[in-house]
Amino acid sequence: MEFRVEGLNNVIQTLNELGRLDEVVKNKIRPSLAGFVGKIKSEQMSGRPGLNVVTGDLRNSLQFEVIESGDSLEFIVGSDVEYFAAHQYGTDTLPKRLYVEEEWTEFVEGDILTLIEDSAREILQK
Numbered sequence: 001m002e003f004r005v006e007g008l009n010n011v012i013q014t015l016n017e018l019g020r021l022d023e024v025v026k027n028k029i030r031p032s033l034a035g036f037v038g039k040i041k042s043e044q045m046s047g048r049p050g051l052n053v054v055t056g057d058l059r060n061s062l063q064f065e066v067i068e069s070g071d072s073l074e075f076i077v078g079s080d081v082e083y084f085a086a087h088q089y090g091t092d093t094l095p096k097r098l099y100v101e102e103e104w105t106e107f108v109e110g111d112i113l114t115l116i117e118d119s120a121r122e123i124l125q126k
Helices: 009-017 021-044 057-061 084-089 100-125
Strands: 002-004 062-068 073-076
Touching: 009 021, 009 084, 021 062, 021 073, 021 100, 057 084, 073 100, 084 100
Parallel strands: none
Antiparallel strands: 002 073, 062 073
16 A cells, blocks of 8 residues: 655655755654554454454564655555455455555554654754
């Protein structure tokens, strides 16, 4: 699942021009994303009803990535385990069991965008 930050281009561009974008990504965004992935692993992938842990491969495979490209940021969360999509989206014989995409969208649109805006405000006030 990919999520592009739209509407913050000017903020991200300003942070980049000030040479502070890497700092915000490293010190604020990455730790926040790591916390999100940890929450998903513990709440949705740790033997809750409907999703029993057999090997732990699915839970251990969930990862995130932040891609910085000029004045834009791209956030990706996902798994390389072949049956992740079946649990995330369901199949003809398997009901949807994970809600990573819904929580991911809510998290990025809320927490991450606020984090970027607050970081930019803090840096510009100095």
